Amino acid sequence: MRSELVPQIVWCFSESLHLSLREPIRAEVRPKKTSLWLAQIPFKIGQPKKQIVPKTVERDFEREYGKLQQLEEQTRRLQKDMKKSTDADLAMSKSAVKISLDLLSNPLCEQDQDFLNMVTALDTAMKRMDAFNQEKVNQIQKTVIEPLKKFGSVFPSLNMAVKRREQALQDYRRLQAKVEKYEEKEKTGPVLAKLHQAREELRPVRDDFEAKNKQLLDEMPRFYNSRLDYFQPSFESLVRAQVVYYSEMHKIFGDLTQQLDQPGCPDEQRERENEARLSELRALSIVADD
Amino acid sequence: MTNHGDDALSSRTGAPDGDDRLSEDRSLVQQRLAVRELIDTEVSYLHVLQLCASDIRSRLQQLPQGDLDVLFSNIDDIIKVNRRLLHDLQETASREEEQVQLIGNAFLEFQEELEQVYKVYCASYEQALLLVETYRKEPELQREIQGIIEAVLPQAGPSGLSFLLVIPLQRITKYPLLLQKILENTLPDTSAYAVLQRATSALQDVVTNINEYKRRKEVASKYTKVEPLSLRERLARINTHTLSKKTTRLSQLLKQEAGLVPRTEDKEFDDLEERFHWVSLCVTELKSNMAAYLDNLEAFLRFRPQDCNLEIPGGPVVQYCYLARDLQLQAFPEFKQQLEAQVWQPLCSLAKTLVGPQNLIKKRLDKLLDFERVEEKLLEVGSVTYEEEAARHTYQALNSLLVAELPQFNQLAMRWLGQILCTFVTLQRDLAKQVLQRAEDSLAQLPHHHLSEPAFRKLVEDALGQTSHQLHSFQENFEKVLPPPTTQPLLPGAERQVQALLSKYGPGKLYQVTSNVSGAGTLDLTLPRGHIVALLQNKDTKGNSSRWLVDTGGHRGYVPAGKLEVYHVVPSEEELRGQARPHRDFQHQTPESTSALVPSVPTVTQVVAMYPFVARSSHEVSLQAGQRVTVLEAQDKKGNPEWSLVEVNGQRGYVPSSFLARAPSPAPWGWSLPS
Numbered sequence: 001m002r003s004e005l006v007p008q009i010v011w012c013f014s015e016s017l018h019l020s021l022r023e024p025i026r027a028e029v030r031p032k033k034t035s036l037w038l039a040q041i042p043f044k045i046g047q048p049k050k051q052i053v054p055k056t057v058e059r060d061f062e063r064e065y066g067k068l069q070q071l072e073e074q075t076r077r078l079q080k081d082m083k084k085s086t087d088a089d090l091a092m093s094k095s096a097v098k099i100s101l102d103l104l105s106n107p108l109c110e111q112d113q114d115f116l117n118m119v120t121a122l123d124t125a126m127k128r129m130d131a132f133n134q135e136k137v138n139q140i141q142k143t144v145i146e147p148l149k150k151f152g153s154v155f156p157s158l159n160m161a162v163k164r165r166e167q168a169l170q171d172y173r174r175l176q177a178k179v180e181k182y183e184e185k186e187k188t189g190p191v192l193a194k195l196h197q198a199r200e201e202l203r204p205v206r207d208d209f210e211a212k213n214k215q216l217l218d219e220m221p222r223f224y225n226s227r228l229d230y231f232q233p234s235f236e237s238l239v240r241a242q243v244v245y246y247s248e249m250h251k252i253f254g255d256l257t258q259q260l261d262q263p264g265c266p267d268e269q270r271e272r273e274n275e276a277r278l279s280e281l282r283a284l285s286i287v288a289d290d
Numbered sequence: 291m292t293n294h295g296d297d298a299l300s301s302r303t304g305a306p307d308g309d310d311r312l313s314e315d316r317s318l319v320q321q322r323l324a325v326r327e328l329i330d331t332e333v334s335y336l337h338v339l340q341l342c343a344s345d346i347r348s349r350l351q352q353l354p355q356g357d358l359d360v361l362f363s364n365i366d367d368i369i370k371v372n373r374r375l376l377h378d379l380q381e382t383a384s385r386e387e388e389q390v391q392l393i394g395n396a397f398l399e400f401q402e403e404l405e406q407v408y409k410v411y412c413a414s415y416e417q418a419l420l421l422v423e424t425y426r427k428e429p430e431l432q433r434e435i436q437g438i439i440e441a442v443l444p445q446a447g448p449s450g451l452s453f454l455l456v457i458p459l460q461r462i463t464k465y466p467l468l469l470q471k472i473l474e475n476t477l478p479d480t481s482a483y484a485v486l487q488r489a490t491s492a493l494q495d496v497v498t499n500i501n502e503y504k505r506r507k508e509v510a511s512k513y514t515k516v517e518p519l520s521l522r523e524r525l526a527r528i529n530t531h532t533l534s535k536k537t538t539r540l541s542q543l544l545k546q547e548a549g550l551v552p553r554t555e556d557k558e559f560d561d562l563e564e565r566f567h568w569v570s571l572c573v574t575e576l577k578s579n580m581a582a583y584l585d586n587l588e589a590f591l592r593f594r595p596q597d598c599n600l601e602i603p604g605g606p607v608v609q610y611c612y613l614a615r616d617l618q619l620q621a622f623p624e625f626k627q628q629l630e631a632q633v634w635q636p637l638c639s640l641a642k643t644l645v646g647p648q649n650l651i652k653k654r655l656d657k658l659l660d661f662e663r664v665e666e667k668l669l670e671v672g673s674v675t676y677e678e679e680a681a682r683h684t685y686q687a688l689n690s691l692l693v694a695e696l697p698q699f700n701q702l703a704m705r706w707l708g709q710i711l712c713t714f715v716t717l718q719r720d721l722a723k724q725v726l727q728r729a730e731d732s733l734a735q736l737p738h739h740h741l742s743e744p745a746f747r748k749l750v751e752d753a754l755g756q757t758s759h760q761l762h763s764f765q766e767n768f769e770k771v772l773p774p775p776t777t778q779p780l781l782p783g784a785e786r787q788v789q790a791l792l793s794k795y796g797p798g799k800l801y802q803v804t805s806n807v808s809g810a811g812t813l814d815l816t817l818p819r820g821h822i823v824a825l826l827q828n829k830d831t832k833g834n835s836s837r838w839l840v841d842t843g844g845h846r847g848y849v850p851a852g853k854l855e856v857y858h859v860v861p862s863e864e865e866l867r868g869q870a871r872p873h874r875d876f877q878h879q880t881p882e883s884t885s886a887l888v889p890s891v892p893t894v895t896q897v898v899a900m901y902p903f904v905a906r907s908s909h910e911v912s913l914q915a916g917q918r919v920t921v922l923e924a925q926d927k928k929g930n931p932e933w934s935l936v937e938v939n940g941q942r943g944y945v946p947s948s949f950l951a952r953a954p955s956p957a958p959w960g961w962s963l964p965s
Contacts, residue, residue: 078598088590095583102575108568157768193951196898223764233753236606236736246726253719260712274636277706281643285507286695288514288646
């Protein structure tokens, strides 16, 4: 019984001492010999000396996150370029339609039957091509651009999750430093009490960080790998859309050239034809020579 | 020659018959002489031409080729035509009776060609003369040229080059005269006469046409070009002459507008002009539309989605990238190039040719006003000045020129336009073929190439739907917020207090202090973070709802409401003792759990032993200083708080509660505690 009483008396004494001293806890900077070895970690106020996250884990995390950041950049760029490309495609088609439309509205069509026939046929062809082009663009919109957008919309959530992990890490570090500080003090009663409390505080924070870390380390590679299956259908659809469109184009313009009775001729011959037409015109006196 | 014999016979008879025959014979002789002259002069003419073309021209090397082309123009063509003419003429020599007729036929045959060939030469003659003048101004050059000419043709004389150059002109105008001479000496009733007559007038026409052509060409070259004059130059050009000219025109125009003077209506010309206007509209519109098309094509080629790198090693993505790169580097640039060379360039050239006729039409209108004025004057006065006559002629030349050539222009321009459009269409078809070929190759390598289009579309839709779900789940996972560790672990003393509050007030009234509260006023409490209190009233006596009256279990007072958080009481250790460590689950949340998580307190408290303790019975358990223990119950079976049931090293037993580290007890009123 004596042995029980003694610690109790000692405890009472230390408690009262503790209360009278009323020492607020302050952060201390303690440069020690060991800090040289830890020089790679700048010994900031409130930083733990122990490397709480192993280097390999950190490296893995950085690597996975880095890959995803790159992927984010690339998908965003791809989406933009795809959109711009399809817009330019539509503009091109529209200007082709304008060519035939303006020709059709020229009064020469009323006078010249042959001209009218040719221009009407051209106009029909252009309008049909424009319709097919619109269809192609719609298909691309549905199967490539929309999915790209959806894929990209996951990244903000990911980035937030990474930020939260970072936050948890900071909390963890702070509390770890606190614990280490108490561990280094002389093991008196109040110190032990504070140490205990600090450890109590640390535990859930550490667990939280570990959980977040693990979750991200699991999910990030899975998400990254999902791109393989995700994008293949889109791009297959893209290739097919081209095939559909250009086979129509080939047919329509092939028919038109037959209708206009223009045999295909090599480039040099066309050049000579053009030269001939020009010199015919130049032979007239009313045409100025330059 | 039997002729002389005949002559001699007829002169000897001296009969009246003989007189006729005498004159007949004389005519015949003259005729034959004329024919002889024609052929002989033709021979020498051709000879001179050949000397010019070959010897002289080749020796005049110090002159640039361009000059030589202007000087000698199409002399080679002239030589060719005349050689053939001479050949035909010489052949007629063998057929005496019909010779004249044959000569006539020959000229009729060559009429067209002669006109074509000589008109070109005559048109450039003026320019050639100008060149000769410039040579004359350089004595050195002049002497050299003269020397060369004299070596070849001494009869050229001192005015060598100009003498030579005028020869073809002289010749073509001589033909009608020569033919006339033969005609005079031919009997009117012979068939030859009619033919010869036709030939003569034909060659007359040739000369007239050549003159007309020359005049038109002069007028055209004067007015087709619009010189880009600056304002200053334009002002400098104004003199009294031009002013009077313009004011006369303006007054004429006004008179017409007012109806005082009838306007010359030329329906034919107006129709022509209208058609020309439409043609030029067609060309300019097509040109600008084509420019827009080419711009859009360029813009389209600027974007390269295939350059994005998704780090996907194979499959359709790679196939597409190859295809797109191929198209962009080969198929499309080729198309663009062809389009520019075979459609755009010709369109530009065509558009440029429009300028000449446009200027001439404008000028014609001006000259028309002059013409009308002059016509008026002619009616009134009866005579006009030389200048006015010239103005009349200019208008007439312009008008006839335009009337003659505008229809041709319209037709040629339309034909060319049609060809350009056809080329455009053909190029589109060729592009489609190129792209299709490559795309189909690509398609053959894709996994679903055997599927029909509708089936494939369905497949893609389904696939995208599935992956969309997967993405959604990823997003949800990332968004899941793990519970922050806001709760504080409760120590044995606190546990007891919580239980007391719970039993007194009920679970809904318990709150936890989220950060340290320092009481300021007399009734305010000072509490550490993590302390559990029970709510008595959610406003103070003055009605301020941000100060709440709470019970700490020992003391009552006010705390700021913002620092209180609802505290969820977790089942006490007694209830949990039977379960197998359920608290672990709360600390290691994994994404697979879908239930909403509630912040909770670890149900088992861990404390630290401060002093060593030796167990003396089986109910007790030994402790070491600083050892971590788990408190299961903060009192013994009799409710004595001095003993606590703990677990350490897997063993359970009682230890003195005072040996365990405790949280600082709730501060009494007014004391502030170190945090």
